[in-house]
Amino acid sequence: MLLSVKNLSISFETDSGRFEAVRNLSFQLDKNQVLGVVGESGCGKSITNLALMGLLPKEAIVTADELVFDGLNLLELNEKKWSVIRGKKIGMIFQDPMSALNPCFTVRYQLEEAIRNNHLGIPSDQIYPMALDLLAMVGIPDPKSRMECYPYELSGGMAQRVMIAMAISGHPKLLIADEPTTALDVTIQLQILKLLKEIQQKNNMSIIFVSHDLNVISKISDKIQVMYAGEIIETGSKEKIIKDYRHPYTNGLLHSLPGHQLHSEKLYSIPGIVPDLKNRPSGCQFAPRCQSATNDCHQNEKIQITNDNGHQWRCINPLER
Numbered sequence: 001m002l003l004s005v006k007n008l009s010i011s012f013e014t015d016s017g018r019f020e021a022v023r024n025l026s027f028q029l030d031k032n033q034v035l036g037v038v039g040e041s042g043c044g045k046s047i048t049n050l051a052l053m054g055l056l057p058k059e060a061i062v063t064a065d066e067l068v069f070d071g072l073n074l075l076e077l078n079e080k081k082w083s084v085i086r087g088k089k090i091g092m093i094f095q096d097p098m099s100a101l102n103p104c105f106t107v108r109y110q111l112e113e114a115i116r117n118n119h120l121g122i123p124s125d126q127i128y129p130m131a132l133d134l135l136a137m138v139g140i141p142d143p144k145s146r147m148e149c150y151p152y153e154l155s156g157g158m159a160q161r162v163m164i165a166m167a168i169s170g171h172p173k174l175l176i177a178d179e180p181t182t183a184l185d186v187t188i189q190l191q192i193l194k195l196l197k198e199i200q201q202k203n204n205m206s207i208i209f210v211s212h213d214l215n216v217i218s219k220i221s222d223k224i225q226v227m228y229a230g231e232i233i234e235t236g237s238k239e240k241i242i243k244d245y246r247h248p249y250t251n252g253l254l255h256s257l258p259g260h261q262l263h264s265e266k267l268y269s270i271p272g273i274v275p276d277l278k279n280r281p282s283g284c285q286f287a288p289r290c291q292s293a294t295n296d297c298h299q300n301e302k303i304q305i306t307n308d309n310g311h312q313w314r315c316i317n318p319l320e321r
C-alpha cells in the first residue's frame, strides 16, 4: 500500500467561525493504482490533495488518525522533510498549465530547474539530456526546438505535456493530477489521459486524478471515489461505480453527463446546490437534494457505510440492484 488515510478532517478558521470542509475521510491507494476522485465544486477534492502535499494555507486545521505515504507519517513532517517529498516522491499537475508555467522563461529553463531540484547534486552535463528524454516521453515532437520555446508559443495541450514532464522529472511514486484536462478541448483531453495512463504503467506510478466529470474519470481510473460536501459517499472499482452504483448522488452525477440524458431533449442536472459548509444540514448531507430521502435521512447523524467487497456507500436508501 502506498497511501493510507484514516479519518482525515480539514477545518478552516474564518472571521465568521470555524467550519469543517472535509470530514472523516478514509481511503487507501495501492502502488500502480489510479484513483479517480469526482464530485461537484466545493466538495473538498483539492484541499484533500493539498493536505497530502503539505500545501494547505495556515488557516487550515488538519487532523487525522493516520496519514501515511510510503511508510512516512505525513502528520509529523517539518518543512525540510516536506521538501524531500514534494516534487520528488509526490508530483502534482494542475488545471491550467499556462498559469502554472512561468511566462518569462523558456521550457528548457523551467524543465532543467525542475530536474535540478528533484535530483540534488546531479552533474550538470546530465541535465539537458534528461530534459530531452522527458520531453520525448511526454510525446512532444521535435523536443530540441520546443525546448527553446516560451510558454506562449505552446498550445494548451503542449503546455500540459511540459507540466507533466516537470511533474514526473523526479520519478514520483504518486502523481496528483487536479483537473489536468479541464482547460483542454475534448480531443486533446483524450490524448493527455492516454499519455498519463502510459506513463503510469511505464513508471509503476500511482495517480490521484481529480475531475468533476465521471466520463473523464472512468477513462483512466482503477478505483473511483465520489465526494459530496467533504465526505466520501461512495467508492469502489471503476466498474462498480459506473455500472453498479448505489448512491443517489452517483446516479445524479452519471445522469448529468451528456449522452446519459434521462430526457433526451434536456440535459439532466441534480436539483439544488451543495450545502453551505458553514451551515451544514443535519443527517445525510445530500438528503435535501435527494429524491429517495426519508425522515431518517434528514435526521440520522450516524449513517453507516455499507461495504460489499470493497464497494462502499453511505446511504440509508440506496438504489436497488
Ligand SMILES: Nc1ncnc2c1ncn2[C@@H]1O[C@H](COP(=O)(O)OP(=O)(O)OP(=O)(O)O)[C@@H](O)[C@H]1O
Pocket: 012, 014, 021, 039, 040, 041, 042, 043, 044, 045, 046, 047, 048, 057, 059, 212, 277
Ligand atoms: N483557504 C480557505 N479558507 C476557507 N475556506 C476554504 C479555503 N480553501 C478552500 N476552502 C473551502 O473548502 C471547501 C472545499 O474546497 P476545494 O477547493 O477542495 O473544493 P473542490 O472540490 O476542489 O472544488 P472545485 O471542483 O471547484 O475545484 C470549499 O467550500 C472552499 O470554499
Ligand SMILES: [Mg+2]
Pocket: 045, 046, 047, 178
Ligand atoms: Mg478543486
